[in-house]
Amino acid sequence: MAKVTVLGAGLAGSEAAWQLAEAGIAVDLYEMRPKTMTPAHQTGLFAELVCSNSLRAAAIENAVGLLKEEMRRLNSLVMKAADAHSVPAGGALAVDRNDFSRFITETLCNHPRISVIPDEVTAIPDDRPLVIATGPLTSPALSQAIAKLTGNDYLYFYDAAAPIIAADSLNMNTIYRASRYGKGDDDYLNCPMNQEQYEVFWHELTHAETAERKEFENMVVFEGCMPIETMAARGVDTMRFGPLKPVGLRHPETGEMPYAVVQLRQDNVAATLYNIVGFQTHLKWPEQQRVFKLIPGLENAEFVRYGVMHRNTYINSPKTLLPTLQMKELPNIVFAGQITGVEGYVESAASGLIAGINAGRIAQGLAPKVFPEETAHGALCRYITEADPSNFQPMNINFGLIPPLGHKIRDKKLKNRAIADRALAALEEFI
Numbered sequence: 001m002a003k004v005t006v007l008g009a010g011l012a013g014s015e016a017a018w019q020l021a022e023a024g025i026a027v028d029l030y031e032m033r034p035k036t037m038t039p040a041h042q043t044g045l046f047a048e049l050v051c052s053n054s055l056r057a058a059a060i061e062n063a064v065g066l067l068k069e070e071m072r073r074l075n076s077l078v079m080k081a082a083d084a085h086s087v088p089a090g091g092a093l094a095v096d097r098n099d100f101s102r103f104i105t106e107t108l109c110n111h112p113r114i115s116v117i118p119d120e121v122t123a124i125p126d127d128r129p130l131v132i133a134t135g136p137l138t139s140p141a142l143s144q145a146i147a148k149l150t151g152n153d154y155l156y157f158y159d160a161a162a163p164i165i166a167a168d169s170l171n172m173n174t175i176y177r178a179s180r181y182g183k184g185d186d187d188y189l190n191c192p193m194n195q196e197q198y199e200v201f202w203h204e205l206t207h208a209e210t211a212e213r214k215e216f217e218n219m220v221v222f223e224g225c226m227p228i229e230t231m232a233a234r235g236v237d238t239m240r241f242g243p244l245k246p247v248g249l250r251h252p253e254t255g256e257m258p259y260a261v262v263q264l265r266q267d268n269v270a271a272t273l274y275n276i277v278g279f280q281t282h283l284k285w286p287e288q289q290r291v292f293k294l295i296p297g298l299e300n301a302e303f304v305r306y307g308v309m310h311r312n313t314y315i316n317s318p319k320t321l322l323p324t325l326q327m328k329e330l331p332n333i334v335f336a337g338q339i340t341g342v343e344g345y346v347e348s349a350a351s352g353l354i355a356g357i358n359a360g361r362i363a364q365g366l367a368p369k370v371f372p373e374e375t376a377h378g379a380l381c382r383y384i385t386e387a388d389p390s391n392f393q394p395m396n397i398n399f400g401l402i403p404p405l406g407h408k409i410r411d412k413k414l415k416n417r418a419i420a421d422r423a424l425a426a427l428e429e430f431i
């Protein structure tokens with residue numbers, strides 16, 4: 001049986017390698033970190049979470065919750081790691097980022113069928129089957145090789161990461177614990193602002209200096225990961241209807257509803273680190289210190305990581321890929337992860353899971369599988385391979401990608417539940 005080569009041990013490549021190895025197939029897994037780092041990764045660990053530590057909503061009435069549940073049923077390593085190393089986050093599944101990535105790294109490095117090659121790949125190897133999962137920050141040499149291989153231009157957008165703050169530097173006399181509408185165990189820390197504080201903050205944020213643009217000319221920002229200063233520039237109230245919205249976050253002691261609220265999410269199990277929710281940013285680091293310290297409760301905040309912004313690269317999948325994630329032209333090459341135009345940690349890992357299964361089938365001389373379109377996995381593959389190639393935008397999973405039920409259900413939660421139940425039934429039959 002053929003060996004399979006996997007390029008990149010990020011969210012997608014790690015999951016692909018695991019699926020292959022568990023199916024009895026030998027894997028060569030290439031990862032360039034820590035020898036060669038990307039602009040966003042900080043460690044040499046596999047499946048590093050470069051920004052938020054949240055894998056988003058947990059419940060299957062939410063499309064990303066359904067995607068995660070499908071992954072569990074498909075023996076996902078990423079979900080095993082996430083479930084084993086979760087931290088409190090209300091209705092979301094968030095993880096201790098170090099424990100999560102260490103679990104995945106150790107599992108793969110100790111797997112008898114996986115050989116890890118700690119090097120940068122600079123050209124497309126001749127090995128087949130091949131899984132390409134080098135992510136949105138694929139190294140420049142390999143990016144060029146992929147552009148040549150796919151024969152169509154690369155598309156770009158820009159992504160940003162939020163700062164992380166030391167918990168013991170927070171002013172807990174001002175900050176209060178609460179989850180929106182009381183969902184969860186008051187897992188979030190809330191920094192309340194009155195109107196005056198908000199307006200001063202907005203003014204300083206919109207006048208703060210951003211980092212050098214250079215290659216960021218003609219920048220297209222992905223809406224789901226928009227820098228906070230870009231959002232602020234849209235209008236004085238835009239943030240108050242976005243990440244700073246106060247509804248459902250009354251002060252537990254005074255009962256007062258603040259004018260705006262900045263939320264902090266626990267970032268590690270020890271609860272020594274918190275990230276600022278929705279504060280992806282491209283501000284210069286001294287400006288982050290100056291402006292974010294205007295947030296009540298963060299006057300003395302110690303930044304353990306500043307927000308950063310990076311190019312995010314993906315191929316034109318509707319032109320290039322089949323719904324099995326194989327290349328149309330070279331079907332022994334399978335793509336996975338954010339480079340295919342799926343957006344998000346969970347989506348990247350899920351596409352890695354599909355790529356692993358299908359590269360394994362190619363290695364075994366079997367036909368690769370198209371996942372049922374009623375499943376979140378199938379819907380995601382269908383979207384990235386059937387979208388309009390002239391205006392292809394990366395996409396998070398959402399119920400709008402899954403075919404509607406044949407009948408009407410008025411209540412949205414009940415409707416989503418019915419779609420999720422149908423998806424899981426379709427998946428069981430598929431398995």
Ligand code: FAD
Nearest residue numbers: 008010011012032051052121134135139337338344345348
């Ligand atoms: P990655 O996880 O980046 O894995 C690719 C791997 O390939 C890396 O380990 C890299 O070192 C390796 N590699 C690259 N080139 C080579 C080479 N030539 N040879 C060998 N190895 C190579 N998603 C969210 O859900 N939430 C967020 O908060 C979030 N924030 C983001 C912030 C930034 C700055 C960026 C860039 C993306 C963010 N994303 C976020 C989007 C996306 O979910 C992540 O990028 C995710 O890690 C993508 O998974 P992946 O497996 O495709 O790529």
